[in-house]
Structure formats: C-alpha cells, structure tokens
Amino acid sequence: MNMEKSIKEPIVKMEGIVKTFPNVVANDGIDFEIYPKEIHALLGENGAGKTTLMNILYGLYKPDRGTIYIYGKKVNIRNPSDAQKLGIGMVHQHFSLIPYFNVLENISIGLKELKINLNTNKIKEKLDRIMQEYGLQVDPEKKIEEMSVGEMQRVEILKLLFRGANILILDEPTSALTPQEVEELFKSLKSLVNQDKSIVIITHKLYEVFEISDRITVLRKGKVTYKGFTKDTEQEALVEAMVGRNVVFEEFNRKETNYTGSLKVIGLTVYGKGKIPIVNKVSFELKRGEILGIAAVAGNGEKELIDALFGLIKANEGKIFLDDKQIDNKPTKTRTQLGLSYIPGERLTRGVAAGLSLSFNSILHDHWSDPYIKNSLLNENEIRKFARKIISSFYVNANSEETLAKQLSGGNIQKFIVGREILREPKYILAVNPTSGLDVGATQMVRQALIEMRNSGAGILLSSEDLDELVSLSDRIIVMYKGEIVGSFKRGEFDKLRIGSLMMGKKLN
C-alpha cells in the first residue's frame, strides 16, 4: 500500500505558492501534493495559511507566485467553476447552503443544465444514484433549516460529488459535529477514497488525524514544516512542527472557591413548534467560582436553553435569577449590563459583525456607556484600546484593530470572541464550544483563561461537544436529553461511559 502510493504520480501538485495580504504573508513558498486515493490531513496553527492555500486550489484566490499542476499538467484556476471543471470541490469552514431551500434546490443552484429547463426528475435520479454509490443518505425534499450540522455537511459533500468532484477539500469539517456524526463522516470519507476520490481534510484534532488520514502536511507561519505518512508520524513531532516547540500540557491550577451569588434557573421551559417543549422544566444553580458543564448530543435543547438565558429567545415558563435579581423578563442588553457574557457557537454570523473592524466588534455588549461612549459619541480611543487589549492578551493574529473581522482566520475570530467576552469581566459566562476551531496551543490558552475566570469568581456555564473538555474543566456536569436534565455528576465522580449513555437517552439504575 505504502510503496504503491509513493510510486504514484500526484494528481495535484502545488509548487512554490506565495500569497500575501496587506502586511501578511499567508502562504510563503508552499509545496503541496495530493496523491490518488488518499486522505491528506493539512494541519497547522490558527492563521498558518491552511484555508488560504486551499482557497487558492479552489480558485477563490490568485496566488502571487507559484504553479499548480493537475495530473501533471500546468493549470490556471481562475475561479471555482474552473476548479470544478478540473474535478476539485471544497466545503468551507462555514457552510454556504441556503436555509429555506431543500436539498434538491440547493444542489441545483448554479447548475449549467438548469439554464435551459428545470428538469428536477433527472437531477433527483442522479442524486439518488450518488447517494447510493457513496452511502451518503439525506432526504432530498428536506429543507436545510430543519437539518442537523451533520446532515448539512452531507449535503455539501453531495453537492460536490454531483458536480463531479474527484478531489474534495474539507475545511474543518468536524469542528461543529457531534462525535457520532464524526464517526459517520469518517465512514463516508473512507468509502469515497475506496471509490477513487482523494480528500484533503483540515482539522485541529490530532486523534482525528491519526484515525483517518494517510498522509500529513503541516504548515507554520505560511511555510511547510512537516510532510510524511501518518503511519510513520509521532504525535510529538507533529505538535512540534505545528507550534515550533514542545508543548507541555500543564495541569490547571484549580483553586478552592467560595463566592456568594449565583445564576439560578427554575423550571425553565421553551416551546418549539406545536407547543412541544424543546427545553422542559430545567432547573439548576450555577454558583460563582464554578464551572457547570452541560453534556448533550446537539439538538437536545442545550442551545435553546443558553439562548433563553441570554434573552435571545423567549422562555415560555420559568424564572431566571442573576444574583437574586430576576432577569427572565429583561432584554439581552440588561442581562449583559448585569454581568452576563456569551461565547456563542455561531462565530461568523453571531459572534462578530464580519464586515466591521475589530474595534467595532470589541464593544458589541458595551457600546451603551462609559468609557466607550462619551457625551453620546463613540470614544474611539477607548474602543481601540480595548480591541488592542483583546488582540494582545489572546494572541489574535491580526494586523491591527482596524482589520475587518472577516479578514481573520477562523480560529483567530474565535480567539477574539472568547477574549472579548472574558475581558469585559463578566460575573457569568455562557460558553458554547469555546475551543472549536482552535489549535492545540490556543485551546490550552482558552481553557486556562476559563479556569482563571472561575478562580477569580465567575460562574461559567459550559456547553461542549467535546466530552473530554467538559470533564477536564467542569466542577459539575449536568446531562440534557430531549430538553430535560437527566443526570448530574460532581467532579471526582465523572464517568464518561455513564454520561455518554445518559446523553443517548439510556436509563441507568
């Protein structure tokens, strides 16, 4: 297998790729190859240039220098439709499906054949065939807005296969998936490779790299620092190639805390369509100086619970008290002013205003008053100062505070959001997947920061897809299933197997 692969010619060969943005060299002379029938993991720190390199291959960016060969032939990829003609397809970090269209409609968008007549039957037939062939099942009539992230992912991949892609680029496909969905995705990827496709996968999770990939390329600050077969690679070497030094994972310094004040939730209920409760009579108390983990398979009401706590959706029943002050009838603004912060799951559409500067993005919750408003005008000096503080304290890879949020790499946007929500010094933080899309070092930094917030008296409600993260950070874990709390564990008694089965709705005795 190994021998055979090394003899084969690469189907994609990128040579000496250079791409600069104003003041940033995103790709600095990168050589990158994709071989037939392989899963190739592209790794590197946040801002290392992974997305940029793949965007170049997909025709979204022009490289300043460098050459691309496909099947040994030099090509000029001017735009994504050129890339598609060459059999290259890409699923982005943030999906590009239209929510109120169904699968079929989403797949049809932009198809050449459609310009003449809308032949849905033919499209449906072809889609059925593809779903059969690769074992990727979705309901063609289902609307995207009713789908789980895992399903959307499948639609994105089907869309590429429909357009005849042979080389699939997946940019952090697992960062928003549940572990079960990751399993399924990996199964499909393997069957795709068995049917002669090649796949590039970008991820920050090393165990995924070892589970799924055949070959690895590591980037660091725009340069290649490691290339090799996965089976010949040691984890330490990989981390060192990414970070440039050996990373020591220190144990968190978890202090005994004893603060007064709590975020108390009593009988909180949120109804969905048809008066079916999505969150069902949930009660708990989050003390200051405590991290309370919520373990749930996505779609069991944990998202709605947190949105209701922040006032983004209405709670139909129940009460919320923040330090004995009732807030369930108060708008989001009041809650933030009382000291509530929220690190949301949807970083690009909710966590930042993508088209505005980091300065403007630093005061989303605090633009009402001193020091950011003076004499009812924006106090730009103070705003900039705060943005710079976030950038330097959380090592956000940004040119300046005037950089637009959308110009940051995915992980750096996440760091900026976490930094903003922490540095505004809240009393309580609602955190949803706070380390999603972060590299090893940044993940460690953010966890450390959350622990420090806890030690100094903040109460943190932590919802995470990553059970290991919950176990390592939480003081207590509650398990949610179908909108209800079905289990509760203290630190020291965490049992991943039991938590896991409760999350799946199994009864324990």
Added chain:
Amino acid sequence: MNILKIIQIVFFIFLGLLISSVFFILFKLSPLSGLGTLLYEGFGTENGWYNTLRMTIPLLIISVGLSVPFTAKFWNIGAQGQFIIGEIFATWIGLTFANIVPPLLDIALAMVVGFVGGALWAMPPTIMKLYSGANEIITTLMMNFVAVYLLLWIVSGPLEGAQAKLVGAPTSAPIPAMDMLPLIPGTQISSGFLISLIIAIVFFFLLRYTKFGYELKLIGEGQNVASYSGINIKRQIILSMIISGGISGVAGMVYVYGITSTLIPQFFSDVSTSFGYVGIPVALMASLNPLGIIFTSIFLGGILNGAFVMEAIYSVPIDLVITIYGLIMIFSLIGIMFDLSKILRRKKIK
C-alpha cells in the same frame, strides 16, 4: 478613493456618453453637440449651475435621509412618497399661516410639519415589515403611488390655487414671497442649499460617530449579531425610518419654500426622473457616506438639469433625453460599484 478608482469612474461615464451617442444618431442629431449641450447646460454656465443646484437640493436631502435606513440594510424605496407628503404638509402650513405669523416662524413650522408628514408616511410599511414581515421594498413603493394621486387630488381640490384655472394646470396657490427661503446673497442659489449641506454634515456625524449609527451598522451586518449585541432592532429600524421619511419630507418643504413656491404635481413622475427614486443611486454611489452624497447629488442633479433643458429649449424628444440620462446613471453606477483594479490584477497573472 484612489486615483485608479477615479479614472475608472470617469472611464465608465465616458463609455455611457459614447453609447448615448448612438441614440442621438438614431434620432438624426449630432451626438457631439447633443452631449455637449447636456453637460454645458448642466455644468457649463453660471445659470446652468443655478439650475443644477435647484435639482441638487432636494436630491441631496433625500439621499442623505436614505443613507440612514440603508446602513441597516432596510430598503426604503418610498422617498418619493415621503417627499410629496412633506410638500403637501408644508404648503398647507404656508398657505394657512403665512400672513398670520412672522416668516421665520412660518418656515420653521413648515419644516417641522414637513418632517412629521414624511415620517408618518414612512411608518405603515415599516410597521408592516417589523410585525408581519411584509417586504418593505414593495410596500414603500406602493405608498409612492398613493402619494402621487393624493397630490393630484389635493391640487385640484382642497389646495387648488386661483391661478390654476387660468394656467389650465392644477397647482396650489403660491407661498407668499416674503415667506420663501431667501437666496444666498449675491447669487441665484436658494439658501435651501445651505440647509442641505448642513443636513449632510450632521448626518455624516450621526452615522460615523454616534451609538445610533453604530447600531445601524450592526443591524446591517445581520439580525443574528445585532440581537446578540443586545440592540433593540425594531426600535432602531423605526427610528431610522422616522428620520429617513422625515428628512424626505423636509426635502419636500425646502423644494416648495426654496424653489417652486407652489405645489406642482410632477410632470415626470416616472422612476427615472423623480427625486425620490434618483436619490437611491445617488446614495448608493456614495457608499452611503453623506459627505460623498454631496458630490454624487451635484453630479446627477446636473445631468437631470441638462436633460430637462435639452427637452425644453432644443426640443429633443423627452424619451430620448430620459434614455440618455438613464444610460449615464447606469454607467456611472457601474463605474463606482465595479472593482476594476481586481480585473487588472487578474489580467496581469494570466
């Protein structure tokens, strides 16, 4: 804005003029003298400039008002209707109070009432959008049609002037001359121009440096991030439409008190020449920057003026004039929106 961009805009305007020439030739007119006349009448003479600024004043005020809800990506297409209601309300004030209260008070009163009229006219579509989701582009547009016919009825009924019968065209009685906005000393330019400049500067600060402007930008970035930020979206959208509608109403007041002195139904009430509609590209061309709008409104005001003069003096068919005017507008829009530098870079790599 860099040099390349300016060259690009000029290039596209030139291209628009070039294509316009074809139409002149079709109508057996000399394109050179035709286009020359258009620009000359718009910008070439002192008198031309006076007339151009007459067009610019309402255009500038309306566009600056539009830039407010547009910043929140709330598409107010109803400025024309709001403008007309402002005209009607202001004229009614003028005809009722002119000889009773001092001129300055009359002017102030008319301006306030004009604002209220425009703002009121902007409310039904706003409320419909916020509380039942009806598309504001359609509803604001419909309100325009209602306003146009309301105006026709008003000038041939409640506010019909005595001289209207003589002229044979429906208009109101004129506002007394002493209550009109004075001219800027030594010129033929209405002081309404100063008012419009002040409005532009105030709105520049409003959008750039206030909490309100900041929140509108966040709303424009999407509902999700705006509600996450804790902004009261409905309240700010309503406020932006009160301002936008109100300012269009003020434009109507300034137009009557500064330029026409009577309430005249627009002869060209079509999309291409009405101030309320032209205001939309004027605002967009300036990327919603009120200071930029000063220049874009002067430019389109000049073209509009040149077009009217050609029709009136040189008896060029009005349809031709409007076609040319539309072409120039489209091409200057392309010139501004289009990123030529991107295309050039692409060429270099090939």
